[in-house]
Amino acid sequence: MTVTRLAYQYVVLRCVPRPEREEFVNVGVVLHCQATDFLDVSWSVDADRLRALHPSIDVDQVCDALTFTDWVCRGDERGGEAARQSLGQRFGFLKAPRSTVLQPGPVHGGLTGDPARQLEHLRERLVG
Secondary structure, three states, X not given: OOOOOEEEEXXXXXXXXXXXXXXXXXXXXXXXXHHHOEEEEEEOOOHHHHHHHOOOOOHHHHHHHHHHHHHHHHOOXXXXXXXXXXXXXXXXXXXXXXXXXXXXXXXXXXXXXXXXXXXXXXXXHHOO
């Protein structure tokens, strides 16, 4: 049995409560596999870890930003103009550097036979 290996790209989403301190906590992963028209995010927020970096961080605001990322990935109208673009353009929007509390890390790539399973594996390994 031959398993098809598909190329994918992903970015780790980081919560950066105090950019001047260059400290962050990984909170999610966005994975795009062009060959299967797959774009999704998996995230998990550990409020205690975030508060260890910044006691007054608005955890709800971080979760709202991650929910927005969900909407963009799924093409939900609540994701605005970004959600109306092609999957590749949506991934481009989500991987673009920004100076907010939620920032994407560098783009990485790999091969997988199952993009959804790979996304969950990456989230477990890189976010917890």
